[in-house]
Every structure is written in C-alpha cells, then in structure tokens.
Amino acid sequence: MRLLVVEDEQALRSTLAEQFADQGFIVDAAGDGVEGLYFATEYPIDLAIVDLGLPELPGMELIRRMRAAGKTCPVLILTARGQWQEKVEGLQAGADDYVVKPFHFEEVLARVQALLRRSGGWADAVLRSGTVSLDTRSQQVSVGGENVDLTSFEYRMLECLMLSAGKVMSKAELTDRLYNQDFERDSNTIEVFIRRLRKKLDPDNMLQPIETLRGRGYRWNLEKSA
Amino acid sequence: MYSLNNRLLTAASALLLAFFALTVLALDAAFKDTGLRGMEDVLDARIITLLAVAEPGEGDSLVIPPDLPEARLSHPGSGLYARLTDGAGREIWRSPSSVGSSVDYGPLPAVGEHYTQESRLGQDAKVLTHSFAIEWEFADGTVRPFVFAVAESLDSYYAQIGRFRQQMMGWFLLLWLLMLLALALLLRWGLRPVRRIATEIVAVEQGARDDLGTGYPRELEGVRRNMNGLIASQRDRLRRYRDALGDLAHSLKTPLAILRSQTESSREPDFTVLRDQVSRMDEIVSYQLKRAAAAGRGGLGEKPLDVGEVLAGLQGALGKVYADKNIGIKVELEGKPLFFGDRGDLTEIVGNLLDNACKWCTAEVRIEASSLDEAETNRKRGLRLLIDDDGPGVAAELEAKILERGGRASSDVEGQGIGLAVVREIVAGYRGNVGFSRSPLGGARVTVTLPGGA
Numbered sequence: 001m002r003l004l005v006v007e008d009e010q011a012l013r014s015t016l017a018e019q020f021a022d023q024g025f026i027v028d029a030a031g032d033g034v035e036g037l038y039f040a041t042e043y044p045i046d047l048a049i050v051d052l053g054l055p056e057l058p059g060m061e062l063i064r065r066m067r068a069a070g071k072t073c074p075v076l077i078l079t080a081r082g083q084w085q086e087k088v089e090g091l092q093a094g095a096d097d098y099v100v101k102p103f104h105f106e107e108v109l110a111r112v113q114a115l116l117r118r119s120g121g122w123a124d125a126v127l128r129s130g131t132v133s134l135d136t137r138s139q140q141v142s143v144g145g146e147n148v149d150l151t152s153f154e155y156r157m158l159e160c161l162m163l164s165a166g167k168v169m170s171k172a173e174l175t176d177r178l179y180n181q182d183f184e185r186d187s188n189t190i191e192v193f194i195r196r197l198r199k200k201l202d203p204d205n206m207l208q209p210i211e212t213l214r215g216r217g218y219r220w221n222l223e224k225s226a
Numbered sequence: 227m228y229s230l231n232n233r234l235l236t237a238a239s240a241l242l243l244a245f246f247a248l249t250v251l252a253l254d255a256a257f258k259d260t261g262l263r264g265m266e267d268v269l270d271a272r273i274i275t276l277l278a279v280a281e282p283g284e285g286d287s288l289v290i291p292p293d294l295p296e297a298r299l300s301h302p303g304s305g306l307y308a309r310l311t312d313g314a315g316r317e318i319w320r321s322p323s324s325v326g327s328s329v330d331y332g333p334l335p336a337v338g339e340h341y342t343q344e345s346r347l348g349q350d351a352k353v354l355t356h357s358f359a360i361e362w363e364f365a366d367g368t369v370r371p372f373v374f375a376v377a378e379s380l381d382s383y384y385a386q387i388g389r390f391r392q393q394m395m396g397w398f399l400l401l402w403l404l405m406l407l408a409l410a411l412l413l414r415w416g417l418r419p420v421r422r423i424a425t426e427i428v429a430v431e432q433g434a435r436d437d438l439g440t441g442y443p444r445e446l447e448g449v450r451r452n453m454n455g456l457i458a459s460q461r462d463r464l465r466r467y468r469d470a471l472g473d474l475a476h477s478l479k480t481p482l483a484i485l486r487s488q489t490e491s492s493r494e495p496d497f498t499v500l501r502d503q504v505s506r507m508d509e510i511v512s513y514q515l516k517r518a519a520a521a522g523r524g525g526l527g528e529k530p531l532d533v534g535e536v537l538a539g540l541q542g543a544l545g546k547v548y549a550d551k552n553i554g555i556k557v558e559l560e561g562k563p564l565f566f567g568d569r570g571d572l573t574e575i576v577g578n579l580l581d582n583a584c585k586w587c588t589a590e591v592r593i594e595a596s597s598l599d600e601a602e603t604n605r606k607r608g609l610r611l612l613i614d615d616d617g618p619g620v621a622a623e624l625e626a627k628i629l630e631r632g633g634r635a636s637s638d639v640e641g642q643g644i645g646l647a648v649v650r651e652i653v654a655g656y657r658g659n660v661g662f663s664r665s666p667l668g669g670a671r672v673t674v675t676l677p678g679g680a
Contacts, residue, residue: 082512083519084540084577085570091543098547102508118549 001116001160002026002177004048006036006062007078008055016049019105020112024156026180033057040066044176047116049108051078052090060093067094074115076108113137120163122224127162130222132201132209134162143201153178154197161210161220170217194218230420231413238409239402246398250391257390261383262354266342269356272296272376276308277360280374286364287312288372290319299323305379307353313337313371331355331375344380352380419443423450430457462655470518477510513644520571520652530564533595533609536572540580541593548584553591555584560596565609565676571652578645579613579672586617590667598677608658608677617669620662649674 003025007013010031017027028043030036033054040048040062048066052059063075075095079086082100090098096118097111113136117125127134131144139155141148150158160177161169171190178190198210211221275295283289290310298304299321307329308321315334327347332355335341341357357375364370419442429435437454481503488495488503537557545555565572576593583591591614598608646660653660658676665671 081515081519083516083570083574085573087577088539088543088573091546092539096546096549100512102504114550123550 001046001156001163002028002044003112004028004030004036004039004043004045006030006033006039006048006054006059007051008032008053009051016105016108020109023109024152026177033059033062037062037065040071041069044173045073046177047073047112047119048075049078049112050075050095052086053080060090063090063093063095072119074119076111076115078103110137116163120165122163128225129162129165129220130207130209130225132162132207132222134158141201143207148200150197150200154193154200157193158197158201161218165220165222165224168213168217168219173217230417231410234413235406235410239406242402242405246402250394250398253394254387254391258387261386265354265378265380265383266356269342269354269376269378270340270358272306272308272378273356273358273374276310276374276376280310282362282364286366286368286370287318288362294321302326305353305381307377309375311373311375313359313373315373318372329353329355329377331357331377334373335359337361337371345377347377347379352384353377354380354383419446423453427453466520466655467518470514473517474510474514477514478507481507481510509644513647516574516644516648517651520568520574520648520655530566531569531572533563533565533572534559536565536569537576537593537595540573540576543577544580544584547581551584551589553584553587553589555580556590556592558592558594560594563595563597563609564607566607567656567676571656575649575652575674576611576613578649579611579674582645583613583615583617583670583672587615587669588617590616592667598675608675610676611672611674613672613674614665614667615669616665616667619664619668620670 003020005013005016005020005027007016007029008031013029013031017029020027028039028045030039034056036048036050036054037057039045050059050062054062057065059077063077066075074097077087077090077095077098078101079090079098080101087098096115099108099111113125117123117127117136125136127136132141133143134141136159141150141155141158156178157174160174174190194210194212198205201207201209207222209220209222211219213219276290279295280288280290288310294300296306298306299308300323302323302325304323306321307324307327309317309324309329309331310319311317311334313334329347330345332341332343332345335357337359338361339359341355343355344352345355347353355375355377357373359371359373361369361371423438423442423446426435426438430437437457438450442450484503485500488499534557537559541555541557545553580591580593583593592612593614594612596610598610650660653674653676656676658674661673661675663671663673
C-alpha cells in the first residue's frame with residue numbers, strides 16, 4: 001500500500017517513513033503542506049498521514065484542497081494539542097481519524113490499517129473471504145484454517161488485492177503500491193508473484209481467488225464474509 | 227488626545243456664542259425700531275402744533291407767524307427743521323433753523339397721508355423727516371392742499387443706540403463667561419465617575435485594588451460589572467496558568483527522578499521503565515496543557531453559542547472515529563439551548579465525555595442538551611447536558627480507568643483519566659458540576675450542569 005506522510009519535523013518524518021517502510025508500505029514523505037499537496041494529487045496514494053501544524057500550507061487546508069481535488073483516500077491527522085475543537089475541525093475538513101502527539105508507532109499503524117480496511121469495505125481486522133483469511137495485525141494468512149507461509153512481498157501483494165476486493169488492480173497500480181519509485185519496474189515480476197501466490201493459496205486450482213483480466217489487471221474474486 | 231471635557235466645553239461655548247449673537251441682533255433691531263417709531267410720534271405732534279399756529283394769508287395761502295411754538299425752530303443748526311409747501315411742492319415757509327442747510331423731505335404725500343424717511347443732512351448728519359399733507363378750506367370756500375414737513379436730527383438717537391449696544395455686549399460677554407464657568411464646574415462634577423473608573427482601573431493594574439468599587443451611577447453600572455467580570459476572569463486564567471505551570475513542574479519531577487536514576491545507575495537501563503515514565507510524562511503534559519487552555523467564563527457579554535451546532539460537529543467527528551464500532555450517536559435538543567461561554571471549552575467538555583461514552587458503549591450513545599431555568603436575577607441562562615451510554619456502567623468504567631492507568635491513580639488526575647479530569651476542571655471554571663449515575667440505557671449517565679453567569 002502506498003502511504004503519504006506530511007510532517008515538518010524531520011526526525012519524526014523519517015522515523016515514521018522508516019517504520020512504515022519496515023511494515024511493507026511504500027512511503028512518500030513531504031516536509032511542508034505545498035509539497036504534501038503535490039504528492040497527494042500527483043501520486044496514487046492509498047492513505048495520507050497529515051500533521052496539522054505544517055509550514056507553507058496548514059494541514060487543515062491541505063486536507064480541504066485534497067478533498068476539493070477529488071481525492072477520496074483516507075486521511076489520518078496528527079495533532080500536537082489534542083483539543084477537541086481542533087480534532088472536530090480536522091475531521092470536518094475531511095480527515096477520517098486522528099492521533100495525538102506524542103504517539104506510539106503501534107497506535108498509528110493500527111489506525112492506518114483500520115482506515116485502509118474501512119476504505120476497502122472491510123469491517124474487521126481479519127479479512128475473511130471465502131476460505132481465505134488474512135489477519136492485518138499479525139500478518140497471518142490461512143486458507144481453510146491452515147496457515148499459509150508467505151514472503152513479505154507476497155503478503156503485501158495479497159493484502160493489496162484483498163483490500164480492494166472486487167475492483168480491478170492494474171499491474172501499474174500494483175507496482176506503485178509494492179515498489180519504491182526508484183525501483184526498476186518490470187511488469188513480469190508481478191506476473192511471477194501472482195503465479196506464486198495462486199500456487200500457495202490454491203494449490204489445487206479449486207478456489208481461483210485471483211482472476212486475471214486480460215490487458216486490465218487482476219481482481220480478488222472471492223466474496224467477503226463478515 | 228481629546229478629552230470629553232474639552233469637547234463638551236468647546237461645543238457649549240460655540241453654541242452659547244451663536245445664541246447670544248442672535249439675541250443681540252434681535253434686541254438691537256427691536257430697540258432701533260421702537261426708537262424710530264417714538265420719534266415719528268414726536269414729529270407728528272410737532273406738525274400738529276405747526277398746524278395750530280398756521281393762519282390764512284393773502285391770496286389763498288398760509289402764513290406761519292414768526293413767534294414759533296418751539297424755540298429750536300428759530301435757532302439755525304438746532305437740529306429741528308420745518309417747512310411748509312403748497313400742493314405742488316412750492317415752498318411757502320421754512321423755519322429759521324434751516325438756514326444754511328437743505329433738508330431733503332422726500333416726495334410729497336397724498337392729502338391726509340404721512341410720509342417718513344431718513345435722509346442725509348450735509349456730510350455725516352442724519353435726519354428723520356416727516357411730512358403730512360392737508361387740505362385747507364379758506365373763508366371764501368376754496369380748498370387747497372398744503373404739506374407740512376418737519377425734520378429732526380438723528381444724532382442723539384444714534385448715540386443712544388450706540389450706548390445700548392455697548393452695554394448689551396458687555397452684559398452678554400459677562401453672562402457668557404459666567405455660563406462657561408458654570409458649565410465647566412458642571413462637567414467636572416458630572417464626569418467625576420468616569421474619572422473615577424479610570425483611576426480605579428489604574429489602581430487595579432498596579433495591584434492596589436482587586437476590582438472596581440461600588441456606588442457608580444446607573445449609566446456606568448454595566449461598564450463596572452463587565453469590567454469586574456473581565457478582571458475576575460483574567461485573574462482566574464492567570465491563576466490557572468500559574469497552577470498548571472506549578473503542577474506541571476511538580477508532577478514532572480517524579481518521572482524525571484526515575485529516568486535519571488535509570489540512566490545514572492551502572493546497570494543497563496530498564497526500557498519498560500523508561501517507556502512507562504515517558505508516557506506518564508506525556509500524560510502529565512497533555513493534562514496540564516488542556517487544563518491551562520480552558521478559557522473559562524469570559525465575564526464580558528459573550529455571543530451565545532448554538533449548542534446544537536457544537537454537538538452536531540462532535541457527532542460527525544466521533545461517528546468517523548468510531549466508524550468500526552457502528553455506534554448510533556443520538557443528539558437530542560430541548561428547544562434551542564445556548565451556551566454563554568467559550569466554544570473550545572464546550573467542545574472539550576462534550577468531546578471528552580462523548581469519546582468516553584463511545585469507548586464504553588455497546589451500540590448506543592445519547593446526548594441530551596437543555597437550557598437551565600435560572601432565577602430572574604440571573605441574566606444568562608445555564609445549560610444541562612446528559613450523556614448516556616449502554617456500556618457496563620459508571621463503577622465498572624471508573625475502575626477500569628484506574629486499571630488502565632496502571633495503578634497510578636493517585637499521581638495527578640485522581641484516577642479518572644485525563645479526559646474526565648479536564649472536564650471536571652473546565653466545568654468547575656464555570657462554577658458547574660459533573661455527576662455520575664446509572665443511565666436508562668443501561669450504562670453510565672454523566673450529568674453536566676453549567677449554571678448561568680451573573
């Protein structure tokens with residue numbers, strides 16, 4: 001998943017970026033509101049973490065402009081003051097949740113995962129679809145109750161597909177969400193990993209959870225179950 | 227810098243001056259008119275006396291005997307002149323006083339009529355002339371017109387007017403000065419309360435007084451009350467800042483001491499302890515920060531706040547935050563409740579309580595707002611808020627809070643969680659109170675009462 005972190009405090013920004021990258025996110029980081037707005041409108045981001053006290057363009061205004069530009073991805077705000085007035089204003093401007101500084105990374109991660117799940121239409125932290133279940137907290141995947149051993153890359157790919165279940169993900173979209181910008185893109189790797197994922201999830205080719213739409217991309221095809 | 231006193235004095239003196247000037251003009255005109263009319267009457271009488279001494283002479287003419295009734299008519303330059311002409315204006319007789327000066331008597335009036343005019347005599351003398359035309363019936367029955375005319379010098383008249391003007395101006399000037407003096411004294415006395423307010427404010431600033439005293443006139447009573455409210459809220463805020471700062475410094479000492487002992491001991495520091503202390507310090511700072519940020523009752527007539535609007539904002543915000551939990555947050559308003567206070571304070575109170583309710587509830591949270599009826603002495607009305615949830619109930623929630631805070635209940639916020647402590651603090655600032663009871667929904671009910679200000 002692709003994440004945008006807009007935070008002017010350099011130390012906090014790089015720590016957050018590193019920690020999210022460690023969790024398998026592709027992270028774009030911006031140090032002020034104007035840069036943040038540029039990233040938000042130009043890059044295919046899935047979620048934005050926005051500090052409210054930003055130079056150049058205040059966080060509140062950044063969110064408002066993102067929304068005005070038609071960006072619907074979830075936005076998590078970071079607030080230092082933690083007063084309700086500020087939280088309400090932020091949420092009214094178009095944010096979806098808030099975290100008060102200082103915070104534990106686990107808390108931010110949990111909020112981010114919850115927001116991503118919610119935007120994909122999933123109610124629970126464990127995504128259950130057919131016999132496949134993916135626990136976003138422990139990053140455990142099981143099929144029919146049996147644990148499946150996935151590499152980190154395979155897990156992220158599966159998470160991407162399941163979070164946008166029912167929608168077609170083009171190879172380019174998957175690449176954006178799975179690789180850093182400076183990574184050399186080779187669309188064949190995506191095909192290779194899809195094949196491996198299919199093999200691990202569905203060795204007997206009975207479920208067919210990932211559908212290939214020729215020339216358009218891939219789609220998670222199993223029904224969501226509560 | 228202009229002064230109220232000077233403004234009023236300048237305006238009043240200008241007004242008085244204009245008023246006096248108009249009075250002087252009117253009096254002058256009236257005096258002049260009356261004087262002229264009086265002279266006219268005198269001249270009329272003189273014509274009558276001349277008429278009385280006139281006798282018919284030869285050839286249907288009239289003769290004025292040399293023995294004149296008025297001695298001044300006989301002395302040249304006496305200032306009183308007379309003339310007799312026939313109907314065509316031919317002179318029949320002229321008084322000996324007219325020798326050497328020619329008086330212009332103006333046009334001849336018709337028979338039975340008067341004609342009066344002011345005319346010049348020589349360089350700078352002025353006379354008032356008065357002519358009267360009559361018809362004389364002679365013994366033979368012929369009737370002929372004659373015009374009797376007299377003129378009297380206006381010198382003494384003008385001298386009189388001059389004297390009158392001088393006196394009048396003198397008196398009015400004196401009157402003007404006296405009135406200004408009286409006005410200045412009046413203003414000094416009338417504006418004394420204003421000066422007193424200024425002096426007392428300075429005294430408050432310098433710390434010599436606590437607030438503005440009593441005994442102000444009705445017009446300034448509102449100013450005094452608002453000023454005192456402002457001073458009180460200012461002092462309150464200052465006290466809160468000072469308290470918060472003191473408490474902050476004080477309560478940070480313990481975790482700091484623990485951190486120091488950890489880093490200074492020879493053993494490897496225990497990271498759980500460090501982490502615990504850091505989050506404890508974070509809690510302390512955010513609690514004291516919120517406590518200090520509360521605005522409190524402002525004292526000055528705040529714009530009333532639409533409670534419904536604030537609640538709707540929070541309803542939307544918390545709906546987003548707790549989207550996963552599928553909570554029905556219901557807002558019920560009784561009428562259109564208003565809050566006379568700071569928007570941030572109300573948002574903070576309700577935000578914390580609603581957040582708490584959402585955290586503990588199963589599926590339902592309800593907030594009810596209504597206006598509190600106050601005794602008539604209170605101008606502002608109060609506000610009552612009821613926050614209900616269908617969670618495990620008050621006792622369980624509070625207990626869990628204490629557990630949640632890891633048994634550090636006694637350290638700074640008395641074991642109710644930062645949110646609740648902040649709510650208590652803000653509500654106390656409005657002289658209200660917070661109560662807990664069982665909710666009809668099954669969980670906890672928090673009742674917040676915010677009485678109206680004085």
